[in-house]
Amino acid sequence: MSVQSKHFVNAAENLVVESLQGLCAVNPQIALDVADKVVYVASPDRSKVALICGGGSGHEPAHGGFVGDGILTAAACGSVFASPNASQVRRAIDLVENEKGAVIIVKNYTGDILNFGLAREQYAAQHPEKADRVRFVVVADDVAVGRSQGKIVGRRGLAGTCLVYKIAGAHAKRGASLNEVYDIAEWVSSRVGTIGVGLEHCHVPGTAAGESHLKPSEIEIGMGIHNEPGNRRLSPIPPLSDIVKEQLDLLTSTSDPERSFLPFKGKDKIVLLVNNLGGTSELEMTSIVRETRLQLESRGYQIERVLAGTFMTSLNMPGYSITVLLLPDSSEKNAPSASLLLELLDDKPNVPGWKWSAPSKPLAPSAQIKQTSGTGSAAAVAETIRLRAEDPQAFIASVKRACEALIEAEPELTRMDSIAGDGDCGLTLKDGANGVLKEVDAGRISGDNVVDSVIAVAKVAEERMGGTSGALYSIFFSALAQGLQVHSKGTLSAAQWSESLTEARDKLYTYTRARPPSRTLVDPLDAFVRALAAAKGADFGAAVKAAGDAALKTRDLEAKAGRSAYVEGNRLKDEQVPDPGAWGVKVILEGLLG
Template sequence: MSVQDKHFLNTPASLVLDSLRGLCTINPRLVLDEQNKTVYLGSHDRSKVALLCGGGSGHEPAHAGFVGRGILTGAVCGSVFASPNASQVRRGIELVDNDKGTVIIVKNYTGDVLNFGLAKEQYAALHPDKAGRVKFVIVGEDVAVGKTQGSIVGRRCLAGTILVYKIAGALAERGGSLDEVYSIAEWVASNVATIGVGLEHCHVPGTAPSASHLQASEIEIGMGIHNESGHQRLSPTPPLHELVPLLLNLLISTSDSERSFLPFQGGNGKDEVVLLVNNLGGVSELELGAIVGEVRGALQKKGIVVHRALSGSFMTSLNMPGFSITLLLLPTATSPSAPSSSLILSLLDDQADAPGWKWSSGTPPPAEPKTVTAAAEIAQLDSGIAPLKSSDPVSFKASVEKACNALIAAEPDITKMDTIAGDGDCGLTLQAGAEAVLKKVADGSIDGNNLVRAVIAIAQVAEEAMGGTSGALYSIFFSALAQGLQSQPKTSTNTVTPSAWSAALTSALSKLYTYTRARPPSRTLVDPLEAFIEALGKSAGSDLGAAVTAAAAAAEHTRDVAAKAGRSAYVEGERLRKERVPDPGAWGVKTILEAFVD
């Protein structure tokens, strides 16, 4: 897998400060000390405990994005993945100075601990009267670092520190004392565990482009947020339903002597947690939603009760394509000197006024998502209306199957056209529709003995299986065709005549034109569709061969037509003319008609 090594910036050196200026644009309550790359609340209530954090940049929204009422008072930022120096931190302590005291929350990385610790001691030396009013909390909760490996330096810090910020910050906002805020921060830091997984490492702006660290089929479990390698690689990449239980076992195991950090009791309703699923920077919201659902389900299977579920980008690693799972093990009634579970949850639920904090429901997630049953399929026509049928039902059914199989076979060619002339999905969309129609043929919903029902079923398939613009166009057209067939004069045998087919098709095209501005020549599917219907009308529906020839010619002609509608309208015109790529939607209509009429 390739590393994304391109970035939007002025210069690598100015990126952190440029980003902080942008953050202050978003949150006008912030004040920026540019020299020390520190942001803080300019209107902080001096009668309340202040929370100060910081570290290397590249983890946004952590840390500066959480500066706001109800979470942090200030954040000191270093260069990307590099700790701020002690003078920066000391200035940060001075900027959040107050009457009640300050709690400094630091990630367990050597540079952060040393520089923040040095700043604290320097501040105490300069202000001996305030030395006792500055407390120091170190957070390290990465279970990928085993007890033997971390025997001296301890575990790395990951997204779990965000829960420390939020819970301690909410207590400070409520007016908690320095000792109370410090104690709850210490408790949360001691009862949280995190594991990360990545598809690839990230790229640091200003450094040379790097080669892939992982093979295309590999993932790495236990990666740190500064590109530190994990402790295990898996290949091929497992599906979520296999990956998530592996990750959870690292968090909740009580038998792993290296990673049994928290006193889980084996599920069965005895363990209650807060769940945080964190985007490490490069995972889409679409994927993240699936991850959250999978983690929630896996915890439920293990008998672990989830009281709150949070998801989003809390602590990133620049653009790393990965995520982490954090569990905060809530206290039981017998937990010694622990805050109550209800207090922890209420502090987590307190409103926070900071850009980095994500929306949360404030309630436990449901055991299962609330769903409704799928809508019933379109009912068959009223029994009082005689079904219309084809003059040759067997041939009609065979023609439908032939057209579907032709579309499926043409998928690679249509997809190739659409990668140049559109967004690359036309072939797959048409293939999905064709496969769904074949299923309807197989179950008897589409046959030549009830044409209206068959056409309505095709319209339904276009809506549900295809979707998007082309699905809507096909569905409108076939829905209108069903109406047109019903409005034609009936024969004694209820057989649809060629002239009735022609008139119904003309009516359907007219209705379609009320919903699209595309008109031939437009380089869209209406080009061959209109050509077919017009040619068929000239022979009152009797000369199908001439109509198909006209449609094929119109589809071929899209090679030389300027795009006026559809996705192609957004593609650079010279490229389309140079490569003479036909419109993929028009080619799909051509494929259907040629196979159906053959």
């Protein structure tokens, strides 16, 4: 897959500062020291412990997005994926200095540790009486880096760091002492594990667009947040359930000497954080949450809290990470209580970067997710008039042909709609076709009961297709079922089909303003119905040809309705692309004709 290499910037070298200035517009609590790229609480409560963090930019909302009441007091921000220097960190310490002291929390990257550590030592050298008031916590939660590989440098710091920020920050806001804030940050740091996965690496603004790192059929388990390589690559891309299993095997292992980092005992209580690495859709994210939750619970873990969203990104990386915080049990000595940790996690901070989360454990799926029986639809079908096709076997054969033709045409319809619409027409019609084929296989569509079959098609269009086209098809076929029952008895004739199709078209017109020529599916549908009516249903082939001609002509038409109306007109003319919805009608009718 290709790397997203286009960005919205004035100049790449100014992006970090301009981003921090925009953050100040969002969050009135904070101020920005432009020269040192430090964001800090403008009027901090100096009677409470300060929390300082930072690192390379490109991980937003970390770090500046967490600065504010309830989490961080200051963040020193480097260039993209580059640590801030010691002078920047010193400035952060000076800006929030107080008598209670400060805790510096950094991710385990060499540059961060050296520069934040140097700043701390410089501060201690200049203020020896305050040397013990600035503590240092390093978070290394990446389980993709084994003990042998990380023997010297240790494991990388990933999204688990955000849980350390949150819990330590809430503890500080409650008025905890320096030792208490430091101790709880250290303890949480020792109990978080994270594993990421990416479909592709990310692109740094201002750099040349490189070759794709991964093949179209590959994913990478264990990628770092600075484009570092992962633990392994998988190809072809497995289903999500297999990806999550692979991640959880690494994350929860107690037998792998390289990666058994957390002391799981069985039936442990945990906090789950699913983090978007920057380029994953919200639709996919909640699906990932579902899969991860189900697999963790199937392994016996008790999930006390679920957090999900964008916490620590890798710019625009299409990927996500799973973090687990292992909560203590009552037998552990020198550990904070699980109830305190959850309370601190639940405390609502007043910062723009922290995502909403429920202050309770997830409910059992059965309490929230209801499955309908569909008995109401069955009862409605039972009241319809039973009508038979003239040739029931030919009826079913034509339905199958139309569905198979739509499925085969999906790539071309998708290509057309990527130019003339929003790119989903091919997949929408394919979903409808597959749904109809399932109804055929289940015996709910047959030539012996045409009305029920037409109603079944309308239901598929409503439930499987959705959107505008699904509604249009469902209205048309529902109206067709009504017309068939009014005009027909016993066995359906061609003339009766024609009369019912005409009425169905007219009823559809009461719900859409589109009229031919409009560059929509109405163009071939209307041409088909008119030609069939003119021949009193006797020349189906001529009517299908009329529909095909009308669909082809849409390539020369100005769009007046549908999503194509929003596409720049010259592009449609230059591309000479027929309307994909109209083309879908052509494919269906030609499939019926065979």
